[in-house]
Amino acid sequence: MSMADEVVLLNYWASPYGMRVRIALAEKGIQYESREEDYLSNKSSLLLQMNPVHKKIPVLIHNGKPVSESLIAVQYIDQVWKDKAPLLPSDPYLRGQAMFWTDFVNKKVYENRKRAWRTKGEEQEAAKREFLECTRLLEEELGDKPYLGRENLGFVDVALIPTYNWLSRREIWKLQCGGKAP
Template identity: 60%
Template sequence: MAEEVILLNFWPSMFGMRTMIALEEKGVNYEYREEDVINNKSPLLLEMNPIHKKIPVLIHNGKPVCESIIQIQYIDEVWSDKNPFLPTDSYQRAQALFWADFIEKKLFVCGRKTWATKGEELEAATKEYIEILKTLQCELGDKPYFGGDKFGFVDIVLIGYYSWFPAYQKFGNFSIEPECSKLMAWGKRCMQRASVAKALPDSERVVGYVLQLKKFYGIK
């Protein structure tokens, strides 16, 4: 029986972008289903992720896998014959998982503050965001990718935010490039990969989406 792989996603989600990239990197045939997560979540989404009711949801032969980082690990293990994401060395693997966890806990919450707050809170958020990126840039160092010469787990976890950088900078009134030029060069390098270019939306479309969010939440 042929494998059935379905991805429930919402196009601006940097979390869903991760899962798309992982599937593309492994050459997995999958069906993409766009969800209206704001106004009309599908019955399938609610059935497959009854706890959080969020995207992305990876459905493999009728069984759901939720949470993007877990999905990347799952994809890496199930389709292990091609292009491994995580190192085989236990320490290097632990380091990759550490940085993925750092990204997960820091970037989204702080990034949201760059367009959803104002005044001193916004100023603090933009400073914090740059510091987070500088920490990641330090870990990247002079390597092409976070794992070295090979595009891997941490790159997949982080790269979706690259499509949101212009929106964060526009609404937060700050610039990433001056202090994080190596990280921005890394983003451009990743964008040259077919998997990344397919998964990441145009940044101007993201800016338009954030404008909609600001109106939706009454943020001026």
């Protein structure tokens, strides 16, 4: 990173999407300024200007240029600061596999969490059960490796970490033991 690099993150502290970008920046050892956004009720004019399409956080601003969408920002960070802690493998097949699991994390893990958050009763239980099943599949994919990125923390880990432990142990127990908590 050159001395001239200016990195700003428009974020909200509890956003799992924002956490992905923060993990990537931390892994690469990049200094940056984090600006908290009131993303629901009072979006800053900077946010509206930097992400006019979705108007969502996180937005990474590198030397004045915005990069929106968490995973696109993580990929950008990986490409710009490629000397330290690579997140995506260069081998085309392994890269494709990493993209496959990242897509799975987005479509299944995050979507079921969202569904469980927004619904009640049966549908909520179904979403929680599906969420749990997804984490089981990811655990299978992990196998004996230390990370989904194999030897080192990788792209899929960064995508997943902010949300994988969202269900409490008590809830997991309940889901696995037919509704009875210990």
